[in-house]
Amino acid sequence: MPKLKVDGIEVEVPAGATVLQACEAAGKEIPRFCYHERLSIAGNCRMCLVEVKPGPPKPQASCALPAADNQEVFTTTPMVKHAREGIMEFLLINHPLDCPICDQGGECDLQDQSVAYGRGQSRFGENKRAVTEKYMGPIVKTIMTRCIQCTRCIRFAEEVAGVEEIGAIYRGENMQITSYLEEAVTSELSGNVVDLCPVGALTSKPYAYEARPWELRRTLTIDVMDAVGTNIRLDSRGRQVLRCVPRINEDVNEEWASDKTRHAVDGLVRRRLDQPFVRVNGKLKPASWDEAFAAIAAVDHGGSVAAVAGDLVDCETMYAAKVLLRGLGSSLLEGRQTGMDYDTSSLAAVNFNTTIAGTEEADAILLVGTNLRWEAPLVNTRIRKAIKRGAKVFAVGPETDLTYNAEWLGADLALLGDLPEAVVKAFANAKKPMVIVGGGALKGGHAASLKLVETLGLIKDGWNGFNVLHMAASRMGGLMLGYAAKGGIADLAEAKLAFFLGADEVDFSRFLGFKVFIGHHGDKGAAAADVVLPGASYAEKSGTWVNLEGRVQRGERAVFPPGDAREDWSILRALSDAMRATLPFDSFAGLREAMYAEVPALREQGLVTFDWNPPALDGTASGVLEGYPIKDFYLTNAICRASPTMQRCSAELVHGETFAEAAE
Amino acid sequence: MADAVHIPDEAETRARWGNFAWTDANAEQAKVVLGRYPAGREQSASIPLLDLAQRQVGAETHTQGWLPVPVIEFVARQIGVPYMRVYEVATFYTMFNLAPVGRYHVQVCGTTPCMLAGSDDVLAACKNRGLVKGGTTPDGLFTLTEVECLGTCANAPMVQINDDNYEDLDYDRTVAVLEALAKGETPTPGSTISRRASCPEGGPTTLKAMVDENHDYRGEWGTAHAG
Numbered sequence: 001m002p003k004l005k006v007d008g009i010e011v012e013v014p015a016g017a018t019v020l021q022a023c024e025a026a027g028k029e030i031p032r033f034c035y036h037e038r039l040s041i042a043g044n045c046r047m048c049l050v051e052v053k054p055g056p057p058k059p060q061a062s063c064a065l066p067a068a069d070n071q072e073v074f075t076t077t078p079m080v081k082h083a084r085e086g087i088m089e090f091l092l093i094n095h096p097l098d099c100p101i102c103d104q105g106g107e108c109d110l111q112d113q114s115v116a117y118g119r120g121q122s123r124f125g126e127n128k129r130a131v132t133e134k135y136m137g138p139i140v141k142t143i144m145t146r147c148i149q150c151t152r153c154i155r156f157a158e159e160v161a162g163v164e165e166i167g168a169i170y171r172g173e174n175m176q177i178t179s180y181l182e183e184a185v186t187s188e189l190s191g192n193v194v195d196l197c198p199v200g201a202l203t204s205k206p207y208a209y210e211a212r213p214w215e216l217r218r219t220l221t222i223d224v225m226d227a228v229g230t231n232i233r234l235d236s237r238g239r240q241v242l243r244c245v246p247r248i249n250e251d252v253n254e255e256w257a258s259d260k261t262r263h264a265v266d267g268l269v270r271r272r273l274d275q276p277f278v279r280v281n282g283k284l285k286p287a288s289w290d291e292a293f294a295a296i297a298a299v300d301h302g303g304s305v306a307a308v309a310g311d312l313v314d315c316e317t318m319y320a321a322k323v324l325l326r327g328l329g330s331s332l333l334e335g336r337q338t339g340m341d342y343d344t345s346s347l348a349a350v351n352f353n354t355t356i357a358g359t360e361e362a363d364a365i366l367l368v369g370t371n372l373r374w375e376a377p378l379v380n381t382r383i384r385k386a387i388k389r390g391a392k393v394f395a396v397g398p399e400t401d402l403t404y405n406a407e408w409l410g411a412d413l414a415l416l417g418d419l420p421e422a423v424v425k426a427f428a429n430a431k432k433p434m435v436i437v438g439g440g441a442l443k444g445g446h447a448a449s450l451k452l453v454e455t456l457g458l459i460k461d462g463w464n465g466f467n468v469l470h471m472a473a474s475r476m477g478g479l480m481l482g483y484a485a486k487g488g489i490a491d492l493a494e495a496k497l498a499f500f501l502g503a504d505e506v507d508f509s510r511f512l513g514f515k516v517f518i519g520h521h522g523d524k525g526a527a528a529a530d531v532v533l534p535g536a537s538y539a540e541k542s543g544t545w546v547n548l549e550g551r552v553q554r555g556e557r558a559v560f561p562p563g564d565a566r567e568d569w570s571i572l573r574a575l576s577d578a579m580r581a582t583l584p585f586d587s588f589a590g591l592r593e594a595m596y597a598e599v600p601a602l603r604e605q606g607l608v609t610f611d612w613n614p615p616a617l618d619g620t621a622s623g624v625l626e627g628y629p630i631k632d633f634y635l636t637n638a639i640c641r642a643s644p645t646m647q648r649c650s651a652e653l654v655h656g657e658t659f660a661e662a663a664e
Numbered sequence: 665m666a667d668a669v670h671i672p673d674e675a676e677t678r679a680r681w682g683n684f685a686w687t688d689a690n691a692e693q694a695k696v697v698l699g700r701y702p703a704g705r706e707q708s709a710s711i712p713l714l715d716l717a718q719r720q721v722g723a724e725t726h727t728q729g730w731l732p733v734p735v736i737e738f739v740a741r742q743i744g745v746p747y748m749r750v751y752e753v754a755t756f757y758t759m760f761n762l763a764p765v766g767r768y769h770v771q772v773c774g775t776t777p778c779m780l781a782g783s784d785d786v787l788a789a790c791k792n793r794g795l796v797k798g799g800t801t802p803d804g805l806f807t808l809t810e811v812e813c814l815g816t817c818a819n820a821p822m823v824q825i826n827d828d829n830y831e832d833l834d835y836d837r838t839v840a841v842l843e844a845l846a847k848g849e850t851p852t853p854g855s856t857i858s859r860r861a862s863c864p865e866g867g868p869t870t871l872k873a874m875v876d877e878n879h880d881y882r883g884e885w886g887t888a889h890a891g
């Protein structure tokens with residue numbers, strides 16, 4: 001624990017810390033471009049120069065200098081001031097200074113730091129260097145003349161995303177950052193380089209020229225594209241969400257977001273349901289709310305009512321529907337749209353118990369029927385971190401590129417009962433072993449996976465290595481609210497009246513009764529419904545979501561739903577009146593109170609602890625896994641299917657279509 | 665300026681070089697090269713293997729050789745490194761040619777010492793012999809590139825042609841070298857005015873008695889001795 005002085009302030013930093021970190025500990029701001037706390041140290045921009053005693057009589061790059069005992073660091077001396085001015089001047093020599101037409105303007109490190117640390121004016125009268133644009137795919141737009149070659153994007157691609165497709169070619173004055181042969185970067189995380197790039201060299205292609213940062217209203221909420229529960233900020237102007245960027249949450253998404261999280265938002269203004277519809281003579285016809293309610297109230301259901309929750313809905317919506325059903329005399333609830341019927345008697349047995357952040361510490365990992373890269377890209381990055389610390393990864397399932405080397409054991413679930421020697425050995429020696437069971441294996445392999453807890457010794461002191469990986473943002477919340485029928489969705493098929501809460505992935509042909517769709521996008525659900533009630537998307541309502549590790553998180557409303565659409569809970573409230581089963585709350589706060597009273601775990605934000613008392617399930621698994629549940633990462637729900645950016649990503653990155661660069 | 669050379673990666677290039685594989689001799693040599701580095705450090709072999717590949721391409725096309733993209737990828741696969749990483753290396757070093765070159769790759773040094781000593785004449789000689797900077801002569805014989813210091817400044821001006829240096833050039837001697845090459849001869853590499861390495865022109869100017877045999881100068885110390 002070195003003790004040193006920064007501008008006279010004594011600080012103690014952990015061993016291995018850098019001088020830059022010591023300066024931050026002392027509350028000093030050190031300008032930087034290449035240094036990033038989540039990437040390896042490059043030390044190539046020189047913006048972080050400070051004066052250090054003892055040491056050579058010249059400024060030193062603080063980001064690459066280990067802090068040592070008795071060092072004295074100065075960050076305000078004339079030497080440091082001059083050094084910063086000099087570096088700034090050099091950086092700006094070849095920078096185009098085109099801030100007025102640059103999308104980074106207003107949130108640009110180079111802009112900010114040149115104002116704070118640069119000289120007032122330039123002395124450079126020569127020609128500037130220019131660099132041609134590079135194609136990096138549908139997400140990242142490049143204006144390479146602005147690049148200051150900090151190499152953050154290269155390091156991100158290599159270290160975090162695990163796709164070594166960005167690099168620096170040529171050298172010296174000719175050095176250029178590019179993707180390999182200017183092909184699209186094939187990462188689900190490529191959008192993060194836009195945030196990382198300290199200048200306007202890499203900007204967001206779908207968001208190009210849309211808005212200036214100071215025009216935007218920022219709303220903090222939770223992403224629903226997968227079950228990770230990425231903490232996001234929605235930036236909106238007027239009634240439209242213009243972009244989505246991640247917030248920092250070390251326990252969940254660190255500071256990353258997948259491309260789907262970021263860029264599905266342009267689907268929020270397309271294919272929206274903005275008024276009720278009622279099916280008349282086989283065709284959906286626009287209707288008023290009253291007409292729609294009357295059509296539903298007219299159904300003679302006799303208590304045979306079901307509710308199916310979609311993948312994106314919040315707990316409040318599910319709770320309101322649950323109470324409505326209770327009032328109508330039914331408890332037919334289900335959220336597992338595709339027909340899963342795993343045992344839910346103990347939620348710990350279907351939870352990601354190790355926690356997302358805990359994954360980093362695992363030293364032996366077995367993936368069972370999960371393509372993590374698509375099912376939860378931000379859990380996948382944690383596994384990459386675990387591997388860096390020495391973890392060994394095995395996988396059961398059809399081989400696929402996970403961005404790291406996993407030892408593929410085969411695709412037959414029977415392997416779970418008869419794991420190869422190497423796996424058994426690795427787990428026997430492991431201090432923190434973990435198994436991740438994906439949706440692909442849950443169907444036939446839940447019991448066999450649970451047995452691994454014993455045979456592989458997954459539970460140790462303070463460590464639970466049994467994990468189920470869900471893919472739907474609504475799943476854990478739904479299970480806590482009882483959205484699980486014994487036999488899965490098949491139990492609901494007979495219902496005379498069925499409510500679909502944004503559920504688009506259901507096999508609707510199995511439902512013979514009257515179908516009511518409450519949701520926001522005109523997708524499969526609306527097409528199959530008898531009555532369509534226009535609801536709010538995740539950006540248009542405040543809500544509670546529980547992520548795959550059982551973390552209760554709340555989001556705020558960013559914009560209002562379009563047209564006649566309403567927040568889902570208020571639709572259900574109004575409908576309950578029409579159906580003479582009035583809900584016992586008439587405000588959102590009242591709903592929440594009632595929900596907390598029924599499921600107290602939802603009251604506090606943060607990790608819910610599920611007691612470990614797994615069900616005694618019978619059965620050995622067998623059967624070969626043919627594939628993984630997600631067939632197309634970019635088109636997993638109604639919002640992304642409506643998003644032109646996601647469509648384009650899917651066409652280009654999943655289906656390999658090429659798009660002419662001339663279109664740029 | 666930063667508009668770098670166009671790197672050919674068209675269908676023809678892929679078709680011509682997609683099946684690139686070592687010749688038997690080079691396969692052996694590649695093994696030797698890889699053997700120099702510990703297991704897990706195969707990436708270190710990037711440069712020697714790229715060089716080997718460029719030479720093989722040279723032998724196959726009867727030129728000095730270049731590195732088509734599929735060949736770079738071949739090397740990357742052999743050492744188990746992402747394409748991008750090897751591609752970066754290939755573009756970093758000017759010794760690797762990213763586009764086809766002629767039989768002789770004439771690299772004229774134009775950096776200050778050579779420039780002061782007359783590299784303009786060398787370039788003029790090349791130009792008048794029909795060589796164009798960045799291009800290859802129609803007979804496929806010469807590709808001309810102006811390069812930065814090649815570390816032979818003491819014998820400036822100089823030119824590197826394939827693996828050999830020709831030094832102490834002037835206009836006529838440059839023409840002579842090019843003519844000899846065009847005729848298929850191999851002019852003696854090194855100084856074109858018969859200097860030994862970078863020893864003084866016209867023979868030694870000091871310690872002359874040491875030229876042919878060892879000479880003990882100690883007795884002469886202190887006595888006036890011209891030279």
Ligand code: SF4
Binds near residue numbers: 148153196201
């Ligand atoms: S493109 Fe941006 S992130 Fe990448 S090296 Fe250039 S300035 Fe850095």
Ligand code: FES
Binds near residue numbers: 033043045064
């Ligand atoms: S931040 Fe230290 S050199 Fe770039």
Ligand code: FES
Binds near residue numbers: 774776813814817820
């Ligand atoms: S300047 Fe020409 S070789 Fe050094």
